[in-house]
Amino acid sequence: LGYSADELMDKNNREYVDDENAKKIFKVYNEVYRTGIPIKVFDWELIRKDGSKCFVETGVSLLMDSNNVKTGFSGIARDVTERKRAEEALKDRERTLATLIGNLPGFVYRCANDRDWTMEFISNGCLDITGYRPDEFIGNKTVCYNEIVQPDFREPLWAKWQDLLERKATFEDEYPIITRDGETRWVWERGTGIYSADGQLLFLEGFITDITKRKKSDTELDNSFKRLRVALGGTIQALAVAVETRDPYTAGHQKKVADLSRAIAVEMGLDANRTDGIRMSGVIHDLGKMGIPAEILSKPSKLTDIEYRLIKTHPQAGYDILKDVEFPWPIAQIVIQHHERYNGSGYPDGLKGDEILLEARIIGVADVVEAIASYRPYRPGLGLEKALGEITQNRGILYDPAVVDACLRLFIEKGYRFQ
Structure with a gap:
């Protein structure tokens, strides 16, 4: 905070807390005072002596004397500013990624390397191309991706994927699918295997887009x-x-x-x-x-x-x-x-x-x-x-x-x- 311990002894916490955080602190401390149950962790924002802001993570317990009279609070505060900034940055990246994925002319996926291409994640763009919602693909709930690939192309696609995974190379191909409405559409797919630190294949990730008009x-x-x-x-x-x-x-x-x-x-x-x-x-x-x-x-x-x-x-x-x-x-x-x-x-x-x-x-x-x-x-x-x-x-x-x-x-x- 930039204050010495002696400086803080005489300060009201409102001097280094804004209104919103003051209400949050009051609510937490009041709950501990009322119930006597410690609050292990809660985050709040403080204002440093130089005017900059930081985040702290605090645990609070009620203090009582030998006669069980409530006399105050004890706690430990830990600076978590860097962690909070990292979390915010991660949220920003996730929002950006979600926006990008939403604007793609197709869909991204993560699936198992099995004969069904069992989906673990698939973006919303799959609805426009296949006619199926993402949740219908996840875990093969309603349909598995392999079922919508035109039958003549299923085995060649599987063989090509396995060959490229063996060499840890990128997959790329064009093939027809059958949509929910029975329409034939051509798609272009590019994907790759994702591996663990010891080289074990974890799953497949990639992107699929509609190329029917081009075909x-x-x-x-x-x-x-x-x-x-x-x-x-x-x-x-x-x-x-x-x-x-x-x-x-x-x-x-x-x-x-x-x-x-x-x-x-x-x-x-x-x-x-x-x-x-x-x-x-x-x-x-x-x-x-x-x-x-x-x-x-x-x-x-x-x-x-x-x-x-x-x-x-x-x-x-x-x-x-x-x-x-x-x-x-x-x-x-x-x-x-x-x-x-x-x-x-x-x-x-x-x-x-x-x-x-x-x-x-x-x-x-x-x-x-x-x-x-x-x-x-x-x-x-x-x-x-x-x-x-x-x-x-x-x-x-x-x-x-x-x-x-x-x-x-x-x-x-x-x-x-x-x-």
């Missing part, structure tokens, strides 16, 4: 993209037919190159979207030949230098046709690069190595193999053995070695053949 949007976007691909496929096929109509000797060449290119891409482990882009590019890789006279394209004898230089313009011509078309793949760039070579000896820009798109490197190899193996106006088909010999001999020189290896595996080990 619906994803599905609609997916369907739109599929329709777009169908439309693009039809447009690209029409362009391919237009090219092959002008050059009957190479009819089907672009489709064969496209099919082989796609097979090489799959063999190399490329994802489905990239693989589709490669196939689409392969279908129209010779689009630029539309600008070359048909008599040059179908000439049965050797081309003159001028004619050959004209033929070499077709990648650029194809690029010029496609450059302003918005494809979901870099088709124009692939088309202009499909005659570039690994060592920089190709055309039109003399690109080399990784300067050439992988898609173009794949189509370049497929183009060479199909061209050598098949009939041309100026020569008969040289056969598959000759074609594979060409890419083997120039592996790492003209052609990307990884692409060549994938192509060879297709033909030699997996029996791939042109249709």
Whole structure:
């Protein structure tokens, strides 16, 4: 309090207690005086000499003389200011946490690691998402959480949780639930195991939110993209037919190159979207030949230098046709690069190595193999053995070695053949 013992001896307690606490003290002391029963602990607030406030915890007993006459009180006061401040801070944090939890677009939970996911705590947000109140989940009173998970997802979720708990990793997944009204909703969950000091799993804690609208949007976007691909496929096929109509000797060449290119891409482990882009590019890789006279394209004898230089313009011509078309793949760039070579000896820009798109490197190899193996106006088909010999001999020189290896595996080990 900041007072000496002598200073306090002559002071009325009203000098260091406000009105509210004075009433509290009077009530306690009066009760002890009336009943004679000690009060073990009660808290009250005091005003220090410097005007600051502190909290004390006090026990009070009644004093009586040898004739059982009540003569006063005795007690022990202990400063609990720091404890009270800590308690207030904890209450503030709890209020803040409750507010945050209440405003979350979902619910937080604490549950046992059992097959029912028995809830020990679940926030009010569960009502909006599941249709069940928190108390209906606690201890599986009305429903257990596992019951509302769509049946096909129950076992995979359990297995995934157990695997991640074994590694003490964080769980994250999306899955459908069935609400109280029988509606299917998709939720996203993120959770983790809580462990004791000696590493024993105590319970699971996490957060679950409704992602139904997002999943619906994803599905609609997916369907739109599929329709777009169908439309693009039809447009690209029409362009391919237009090219092959002008050059009957190479009819089907672009489709064969496209099919082989796609097979090489799959063999190399490329994802489905990239693989589709490669196939689409392969279908129209010779689009630029539309600008070359048909008599040059179908000439049965050797081309003159001028004619050959004209033929070499077709990648650029194809690029010029496609450059302003918005494809979901870099088709124009692939088309202009499909005659570039690994060592920089190709055309039109003399690109080399990784300067050439992988898609173009794949189509370049497929183009060479199909061209050598098949009939041309100026020569008969040289056969598959000759074609594979060409890419083997120039592996790492003209052609990307990884692409060549994938192509060879297709033909030699997996029996791939042109249709």
